[in-house]
Amino acid sequence: MDAVFKAMADPTRRSLLDELFREDGQTLSALEARFDITRFAVMKHLKLLEAAGLVVTRRRGREKLHFLNPVPIRLVHDRWVSKYAEPWAAGLSDLKSRLEIPMEKIFEIYIRTTPERLWEAITDPGIRSKYNFGARVTSDWTQGSRFEMGAPGAPGPLGEGQNLEVEPPRRLVQSMVALWSDEVRSEGPSRITWEIEPIGDSCRLTVTHDELREGANEELYGGWPMILSGLKTWLETGELLTTPGSLMYSEQ
Structure with missing residues (x-):
């Protein structure tokens, strides 16, 4: 859980999740073009998201594609947040729902x-x-x-x-x-x-x-x-x- 919270605490990483929500299965080059930071910085953020389980990768031919994974959001909601703060649970549930719409496969x-x-x-x-x-x-x-x-x-x-x-x-x-x-x-x-x-x-x-x-x-x-x-x-x-x-x- 700590890795998920840490990964989502950074605004750039949240923006990367937003980009994958908008269009799932993107390459590093496609994601890099949407941010005013270096390619290395985008790679570093993606590695942290992948380590937290929020992003998974698949190779198709010579390309490495990045996909959004909403399961950790579901686990945070079900196992931790709802036990202590119902208003937080409602807010996180909205985020969870947003991450689960059509591009998540x-x-x-x-x-x-x-x-x-x-x-x-x-x-x-x-x-x-x-x-x-x-x-x-x-x-x-x-x-x-x-x-x-x-x-x-x-x-x-x-x-x-x-x-x-x-x-x-x-x-x-x-x-x-x-x-x-x-x-x-x-x-x-x-x-x-x-x-x-x-x-x-x-x-x-x-x-x-x-x-x-x-x-x-x-x-x-x-x-x-x-x-x-x-x-x-x-x-x-x-x-x-x-x-x-x-x-x-x-x-x-």
């Missing part, structure tokens, strides 16, 4: 657990329902197999798709059609990639939600920060994260 989080336990939490229907809005995902988890998402408390099926790549306990790639509303159903299929990398006594989990049309309904991916925050909370503490809407499909 890559989400990264560190969880103190093993790859095997994290894989189980992603693929076990009972565990999945504890942090995935109460929804279960069922499949035999083999490459090419189907999966379905649903919940007893839901008015109908919530989603379905195909497991494109299954490499336990490191990588899962899925094609998904969301079904929880007519609006998201009309968006058609998109792709979700789960990548697990052990780091010391923890794992880095990266979720990439792509193959979305430009201007796609943000319901498709706007819930990821809450889902991943709930996953981290449950694996590290055994407790449920009951933020608004987090268990909307749970059995009453």
